Amino acid sequence: MTLSETFRTLGWLVRDTFRQSLAYGIFWLLLGISVLCISVCATLHVSGSVALDQGDGRDFLPRNDPDARDAAKAKASGVAIVAGEMSLAFGAIKLPLDRDARDAVHFVELVLAGGVADTLGLLLTLVWTAGFLPGFLDGRSVSVLLAKPVSRGTLLAGKYLGVLSFVLFHSLILVGGTWLVLGCRTGIWELAYFWTVPLLLLHFAIFFSFSVLLAVCTRSTVACVFGSILFWCVCWGMNFGRHAVLAESYEPTHAAIAGRAVQLVEAGYWCLPKPADLGVLLYDALDAADSFGQLAAFHSVQSHGDFHPLLSIAASLGFMLLLWVAASRQFAAVDY
Numbered sequence: 190m191t192l193s194e195t196f197r198t199l200g201w202l203v204r205d206t207f208r209q210s211l212a213y214g215i216f217w218l219l220l221g222i223s224v225l226c227i228s229v230c231a232t233l234h235v236s237g238s239v240a241l242d243q244g245d246g247r248d249f250l251p252r253n254d255p256d257a258r259d260a261a262k263a264k265a266s267g268v269a270i271v272a273g274e275m276s277l278a279f280g281a282i283k284l285p286l287d288r289d290a291r292d293a294v295h296f297v298e299l300v301l302a303g304g305v306a307d308t309l310g311l312l313l314t315l316v317w318t319a320g321f322l323p324g325f326l327d328g329r330s331v332s333v334l335l336a337k338p339v340s341r342g343t344l345l346a347g348k349y350l351g352v353l354s355f356v357l358f359h360s361l362i363l364v365g366g367t368w369l370v371l372g373c374r375t376g377i378w379e380l381a382y383f384w385t386v387p388l389l390l391l392h393f394a395i396f397f398s399f400s401v402l403l404a405v406c407t408r409s410t411v412a413c414v415f416g417s418i419l420f421w422c423v424c425w426g427m428n429f430g431r432h433a434v435l436a437e438s439y440e441p442t443h444a445a446i447a448g449r450a451v452q453l454v455e456a457g458y459w460c461l462p463k464p465a466d467l468g469v470l471l472y473d474a475l476d477a478a479d480s481f482g483q484l485a486a487f488h489s490v491q492s493h494g495d496f497h498p499l500l501s502i503a504a505s506l507g508f509m510l511l512l513w514v515a516a517s518r519q520f521a522a523v524d525y
Contacts, residue, residue, distance in 0.1 A: 199347040206351025215317045219359045227366040233374050234276045235290040294377045296480050302385040319413035322404030341520050356393050360386050384474035392467045398509045402516040428465035431458035436489035462505040
């Protein structure tokens with residue numbers, strides 16, 4: 190095959206993935222979730238907000254602070270009192286502001302990025318896309334493609350790229366749509382919110398590669414669903430366990446006990462993908478510290494310099510590459 194023919198084949202496989210998502214109804218399901226989130230953001234309203242200098246904690250007081258009761262004194266001192274309110278669902282949900290309107294919008298974006306997209310959205314997407322590869326690799330459908338002058342590696346890569354394109358498309362709708370609506374409603378445009386898209390795509394790509402291997406080996410949607418979710422849970426547990434053991438080892442009273450376990454968890458940590466680390470990267474990229482506390486183990490590891498984001502990503506991508514090599518060899522050896 191020439192290079193242009195290879196690209197045409199990959200493009201066809203990407204389009205076929207979107208056709209498959211429409212046939213399964215997954216396209217409309219994900220679109221409905223995005224529309225729901227965008228609609229909720231469209232009802233956001235902030236009232237009574239004052240502009241606060243977020244770099245200086247002395248220029249405002251929360252409404253429940255004892256010193257905030259003397260409004261005249263606070264005003265004379267140049268201190269603003271937080272008294273605003275954020276409402277959603279046309280006033281059905283009302284939340285007092287902790288700071289100002291910018292902080293309220295930031296809070297909503299963090300919930301969407303960390304909760305809806307990176308955790309719940311990732312797991313649901315792994316489940317809903319688990320049937321793409323087994324359906325594609327079914328002997329009755331793939332035999333037609335194998336009869337064409339296209340390598341099996343190209344077919345597998347094209348389908349993988351198709352699923353990634355599908356996830357990228359819907360993540361852009363969710364993030365871009367909510368960002369646009371929140372900006373139009375409040376006049377606050379947080380570009381850092383778009384870090385959600387590449388980090389979510391990276392997170393999904395790593396764990397979907399394990400689903401690809403299961404699909405090639407078993408051609409079972411059930412195995413892909415439960416296997417990929419179980420694998421994600423194991424990796425998250427190893428990731429968190431490594432940080433927890435290191436955090437314990439920093440304590441003098443636990444150093445001897447934890448020290449014996451450090452080598453074991455370090456080996457498991459560097460061999461497996463690191464979903465918790467990707468969550469920490471998103472937490473830092475969106476500057477979530479002002480709105481949400483971080484797990485003590487993660488904070489401790491970061492403060493002691495034992496968190497290496499670039500190496501963590503490289504190791505996770507290396508594991509993904511190994512899965513791809515194994516899946517490609519298995520697909521090449523299968524007799525249809």
